[in-house]
Every structure is written in structure tokens, then in C-alpha cells.
Amino acid sequence: MVIAMTKGLSLARGVYQDRGLRMRELRKSGKKIIGYICLYPPVEIITALGMIPFRIFGDMNETITAADQVSTTLVCPFLRSIIDLALKGKFNFLDGVVGAHTCDIGAGLILQWRDFVKSPNFSHLLDVPHTDHAPAVDYFEGQINSFKRHLEEFAGQQLTDDKLAKAIELHNTQRKLVRQLYDLRKPDPPLLTSMENLEVLVALFSLPVDEGNELLENVIADVQERKDKPDKKKARLLVWGPVFDNTSLYELIESAGASVVVDDTCVGTRAFWADVKPPYDLHSLAQHYLVDIKCPRTYRQAQPAELKKNYDKDLESRFDYIKKAVTDWKVKGAILQSVKYCDTHGYEVPNLRHYLDGLGIPSLYIEHDYSERSLAPIKTRVEAFVETLG
């Protein structure tokens, strides 16, 4: 069995290549697997109730066919890919599915799932407010409470404070370890390639949290001692944008002569950059997911209820964490990537590019349709961009 025999980067690659592998094993042993979409369902509650959270991704190499029956071609192809896979039975190891209103189409996906995929029986949609206003955080806490009650009923057990605290600690440990993993790419050349990094992260979303933590500890130890270090490249880049769960884009960039050393994406840093803060209760979870996760889907401003917009301060309040990444990882350029029809990221692009200009960081914006073939025309642009950084 691949899982039992491998560890470290080999294990990460094995899981990356067959994400359902460990889930099917666990299900056979009686565990319940809860699939979730996007970053906003609080995985700590799933873990605390003895179930396994599994982040649902699409598949860039699977041609979308079945989804055309239930979804127009004019919406996010990543989400279309997910419903396509669901209709084809590729998630039949799930016992439940949880979505969140992180964007219009993401919320609609759960409704499509209920109407057309129909299984598994358990599904839940969390409403996520659009702002970080104090009443919105309280409202979201109520939503998390409603999710907790629904999942307790499904699990046949109550969530105690102690179980929740332990689960939060486990997930916080994972966040801390991921930050240590990213530290391995601070040296020049980085000790880990962006492809390897992504394989590890995708594996984390496909394993129980304790196994993921063990994987991270092994990877970090192995990489610190590795002899076959990645080559030094012409430029060190940051990649920004919505979900990218496939190494192909990173391969394309690295083959153009650049190292991707850090990212601001929702398969990368966004899930791991902030810890859930004590006290470990539902309000802490609401604060973490709605306020501390930095995704363009949430509206933020420099000052609550500000009476005048100051553009520079506005950009600073929205993107200052990117400045820190640029400094800490010695970034020389940024690639802003987005899947087509992603409105929340699309409106962000000129403002972020302007902000990066102010930091002296050149940037390139690329769009794709969440298929490997759509990356081919981008290659020349990436190569030219990297050339200008050299």
C-alpha cells in the first residue's frame, strides 16, 4: 500500500496523484469523510466530531462534459469541474458535502449538488457575510453554530468544548508547520520547489489533520537535509489568485527560468497564514474565517465606517500582507493568475498591480479556464515576463 510504505515528499506526491486514496481506506475502516468546498467551512468542527475533512478540488485534466447539463459555460470553470466530477461519481467516497457562500457560484454549487448529484445525503451550506463588520462576525458565528448542530446530528454525538479546543490546536499546529514549510523557500535557491510545495499542500487537504501534520514534519526534516537542492533561477516570484490545485502552472513558470517562492492563493498561504486565536470557541472560528483569512471575497476598508476613501491607505489595508511576503521571501516579480469568470478576484487586479508597482514589483496578469491546455498560450507571456526580470 503506497500510503503505508512512503513518507515525506514521496507520500505527498502519491496522495497528490490520487487524492481519494487515503479517504477510501479510512472510509473502509468506518470513518466518515466530509467533503468541503473553498476555505470557509470550519474544518475544526468536522475533525472535533471524529470525521475527516476533505477539501474538494476539480481536475484540470478532465474534460468537462456532464456539467453542461446543469451549469452554463459562463461561470467559474473550477466550480464547473467540481460538479462535473461529482456527476461522474468521482467523489463517491464522501459521506457529506459542505459548501459556503464565499461567492455566488460557489453557493449555487451546493444547490446543484443537491438537485442533480443527490448523494451523499448530508449536505450543508454556510452563509458567509460579505463584510468584517462586528454584526457580520456575530451572524457568522450563528451560522457556524447551525452547521455544528447539523453535523452533530449526523455524527450522532455532541461537540464538547474540549473536543473543539483539541481540534483547533491540531489545525493550528498544521498552520504553523505550513508556515515552516514556506520558510524553506526563503533561501536562494529555495530548498523546495513550488511544485513540491503544492503537492504537499494538496496532500494536506486530502489527509486527516494528524496524518497531515506528520507528513509536514517529515517533509520539513527531509528537505532541511536534502542534497538535491533546486537550481538557482533568474527571478524569485510570488503567485497570486484564486484556487490553483495543479502543479502545471508552477512547472510552466519554473521552466521559464523563475522560482515561485511564495504565493497568495487559496490552496497556498491563505488557508494557513493565521491561527485560530483563543479562546477556542465558535466566535474565535467566526473571527478567523471571516476576518483573518485574506480573500478578496470579503470587503475590507482601511478604517471601519471611514468618511473618506484614501486610495493609498485602502490598498495598504487590503494588501499589506503581500508587502510582507515580498520582503521576507525577497520577491522580484509577481504573477497574478485567475480562473476566468472569477469576479471577486477580477475586480482586484488593477488595484493590486498598482500596489505592487508602488513596491517596485513588476507583475503579469494571466487568465485561464482551469484546464492544462489553456496554459499553453500563456507560456510565451510568462517567458517574456521572466526575461524582463533577469
Add this chain to the structure above:
Amino acid sequence: MSETATPAKTDQKRAINRLKSMYPLRNLVQQDYIDTLNASNEGKPTVWAMLNYWEGDLPLKAMGLNIVYPENYSTLLASTGSAESFLDASDSDGYPTHLCGYGRSTIGYSYRMMKDLNGRIPPEAPLGGMAKPTLLLGSGIICDARFKWFQALGRYFDAPQWVLEMPMMGTAEGTEPDLEGYQIKFLVRELQAFIAFLEKLLGRKMDWARLEELIDLAVKIHETNWQISELRKSIPGPMHSTDFWSSMPPSLFFAGDMATALKLYQDMLAEVQERVNNKIAGINYPEKYRIVFSELPPWHSLKFFDSLAEKGWNFVFESRGYHAPRPLDFSHVSDPLEKLARLSRNFIFSIHPCALEDGIANPVAEVYLQTAREFKADGFFLHPLISCRAASAGLRSVQDFLMKRLNVPTLWVEGDIIDKRVFNPQETLARAEAFEQTMEHYRKVRKAQGLDW
């Protein structure tokens, strides 16, 4: 079959039999642009607002602010053929071309105003243009663009932005027993914060008596519109969709003076009632097919509906997301903010119990199943938009449920609200001809199944 319509005696040349009461309602929104320009010239604050399903419109009006709606102005840009240069300006400033056409045209307009013209209104803007805003009111209702595109305008304006919240649930979650109170509490707190912000921004207090007056007017406007919608179920359909689109702003975002709007809608109700009494149709041709349109029309090509009217296609209902919801009983509610919260929330949540009862997760599909039954629709014209996710995403479900549950066929025509290059009227007319055979066939199927249309 519903070939009972009698062609109108007046204006035989026009294919669509426009309601006379529609024109003054259409003019009300045009007056808003002029009033806002005048207010701006006098140094008074002005607002650009997103469609917010009444949550923010009424507090703004109660504070005496002049408001324009860029979503509505964009329809004007499209229908006057003025949108292209603004779309180009948005593209040139780096905004992706797949974004909302309304958003792109507003961004382009703002770019022209602030980057090219030093704050002056672009001379090519129709109706005198939109005055420079002193407040941007975004909304989280239904569409992500409603807060993201105003956030993007921070690039051009120093106007502050406020974003209104509105719960958006799944159908099953939307019927939890303790949900209503918890959501109303949330919305009231949000409204309190919004009003506190407005008071600080404007340096004056909310006129609560005026707000209550406006809420009462809003309730009456919606009740009147609801009655008009109910009358439209008649055969032949007395009011064509184009009349709805032309007259919807005073109900959809309370454009114009609300007391005047109420009077004009009452006039419209009387005119529609008269048509129903006399079996007068909304088209000047015999009503052969009763069609429902979903969701937003090609504003740049509305004349296209004349060609379909000549073929006996009567668009009897449309754009369910833009209609007044079923009236609520407010007699037990005294707090104006709670009334406002309930009025606004009603739009989103009123359909959830019906959908759940029907075994449907997508409330949009449920809405159109009800519409098909109540309006005895022969077919649906579905218009997925290349630049609007909110209006397009659920249409496949609508198509699927209409056929599976009711054997009502759909004509699927991709297009756009702004970009006329992606809509081909000639090709659509050719497809419409073939679709008539489909509608005829499914009439027989429905009859065989015991349905009454």
C-alpha cells in the same frame, strides 16, 4: 391555445401594445439623473447605489439624498449605443473583459470622468450623465460584483463606500425555525450601523418620521405592483415584458418621488385591469404563444421583441428577480428598521418553503416552475449573459426542471446586457421559428398529462 386576443384599436403599426401608464413611470427615473446633477451643482451630497432590494434606498431617501443607480445607467448606455467607449476605457485600465458589463461600463465612465476629464462628466454620456458621487452604497445581495465593483472605484473617487449585508442561504438552511429572528436581529444591527454612518457623514440626524412615511409608501408600491403582476396571469397577457422593464425602477429601487410613483402605479393597475376586462393583449397581434423571459434582456436590442410580437409571441412575464415580492403583513411590527429588514429579507426568503416542499434546492428553479404554472407559459426564453453570473448561473436548473416537471420547453439564447456583439437577433429569430414547433408539441404533451395549458 390562447388566441383570444383582440388587436388594439389604436396604433396598429406597433407590434407591442405599450401601456400609456408606463411612460410617466419611465420618466421618473430620468428625472432622478437630472435632480442628482442639479444637487451636485449646488454642492449637495449625491449617492451612487447598487440595487439593494430596498434595504438602503429608504434610509438614503429619508436623509434627503439624491441617488442614481449605475446598474440602471448602464442599461441606458446600452440602449443608446453609448457603452462601447466606456467598456474600452475599463479594459485599458486593466480590468478583465469577463467582468460584469454594467461594472465595466461604470468603471470606464469613472475613468473617463476622473482620469481624462479632471472630474467633469463625459460629454458623450446620455441624459447629462451621472454626477460625481459623494457616497458609494454597495450591497452583498445576490451578486458579488455589487460590492467589488464599487470597491474598485476607489481607484478614481475619494467617496467612502458602505456595503449592506443580506443573508443568502441554501433552501433547506433558509427554513430553520429559529432563523428568522436571528437574521432580522443581524439586519437591524447592520441598519443601525449604516444610519449612524450616514448621520456622521452628513452631519445631521435621521428623519425617522420621514423614514416611516417612506416605508409605508414602499409597502404600498409593492402591493400595487404585486396586484399588477397577478393581473398579468390573464389570457391574453395584458402587459408585455418591455413595459415591465421600462417601468420597474420606481419599484425596484424607488426611483423618483415615491408618492408620485405610487399614484402612477395605481394608474398602471387601472389600465391593466381595463385591458383584462376587455381581453386586450400586450401585443397588437393575436397571442399565439405565452412566453416568460429570464432573466435580464439585451438592452441594446429591445426592438427585437417587436419581431417576435409580430409572430404572436406575447412575453407575459419576465425577470422574476426584479418584481415586488408577495406583500407581508407588517401590522405586528412597529420598529421601522425591523420593518425595513423584513421588507428586504422577504425578497430572498419567501420562496424557500415552497421550493423545499417541491423537493427543489435551487429557489430560482422553483420561482420559475410557479411562474410557468400560474402564467400558463408555452415556453421560456432563457438569456444567459456572458458578463453576469448572478443572472445566468441557475438557468440550466430552470431549464431542466421546467421540462422534467411541466414539459415546458425553453429557448436558450446566449447574449449580454451591454455587449451587443454577442447577441445575434437574426439567428435568434430563425431559432424562434423552429421553437414554435417545439411549443406546439409540448402543448399536446401537457394536455395528455392532464395539465390545463
